[in-house]
Amino acid sequence: MPFQLHQxxxxQWFLMLLAAVTLSACGFHMRGPANLPFKTIFLGFADNSQLGTELKRYIRASGVEVVSDKDEAEAVLQVIADTREKKILTLNTNGRVREYSLYQRFSFLVRDNKGAVLIPPTNITLKRDITYDENQELAKQAEEVLLYRDMQSDLVQQILRRLSASKTATAGTADPVEE
Known part of the structure; x- marks a missing residue:
C-alpha cells in the first residue's frame, strides 16, 4: 500500500509540473507598457478631459514624455472628434424604453514634428447595450456611467495599440539603405 501511495x-507531482510547463509555453504574458516609436508626444486634448488624462498616464508609464508644446514633440496626436451618444434600442408594449445603446466615437490622427502623417485619420467606435427600468432609475444611471468609463478604458488601450503599431509604418517610410 505505501508503494501505491508513493506512486x-x-x-500528481508530475501532472502538476506538466500543467505548469504547458501553461508557461502557451505564450501568455501580462500586458506591459506600450512600446511607442517616439520619445515625446503632444496630446491635443482639453486640460479637463478624462480621456486625455488616462491616455497621458499610460503613455508616461511606457517611458514617453508628454509635452505641452507642439514644437517640442516628435509626434502630435490631433483629436478630430470625441462624442458620446445614447440611442433607444427597444421599446416594450406600452411604448416605454427597455434598452439603450451607448456609443462612444473617437477620431484622431498623428503627425510627426515636420507635419507628415504617421497615422491617418482613424475612427474608433465603441458600443455597449444597457437595459432600462424606470423603477431603478438611479441604479441605471450609475450603470451607464460605469459603461462609459469602461468604454473610455477600452478606447485608451486601442489608441495605445495604434500608436505602437505606427512604429512599423514609420520604419517603412525611412530612407532605404543602399547595398
Missing part, C-alpha cells in the same frame, strides 16, 4: 504522489 500516486509522484504521478
Amino acid at each position: 500516486r504522489k509522484v504521478l
Whole structure:
C-alpha cells in the first residue's frame, strides 16, 4: 500500500509540473507598457478631459514624455472628434424604453514634428447595450456611467495599440539603405 501511495504522489507531482510547463509555453504574458516609436508626444486634448488624462498616464508609464508644446514633440496626436451618444434600442408594449445603446466615437490622427502623417485619420467606435427600468432609475444611471468609463478604458488601450503599431509604418517610410 505505501508503494501505491508513493506512486500516486509522484504521478500528481508530475501532472502538476506538466500543467505548469504547458501553461508557461502557451505564450501568455501580462500586458506591459506600450512600446511607442517616439520619445515625446503632444496630446491635443482639453486640460479637463478624462480621456486625455488616462491616455497621458499610460503613455508616461511606457517611458514617453508628454509635452505641452507642439514644437517640442516628435509626434502630435490631433483629436478630430470625441462624442458620446445614447440611442433607444427597444421599446416594450406600452411604448416605454427597455434598452439603450451607448456609443462612444473617437477620431484622431498623428503627425510627426515636420507635419507628415504617421497615422491617418482613424475612427474608433465603441458600443455597449444597457437595459432600462424606470423603477431603478438611479441604479441605471450609475450603470451607464460605469459603461462609459469602461468604454473610455477600452478606447485608451486601442489608441495605445495604434500608436505602437505606427512604429512599423514609420520604419517603412525611412530612407532605404543602399547595398
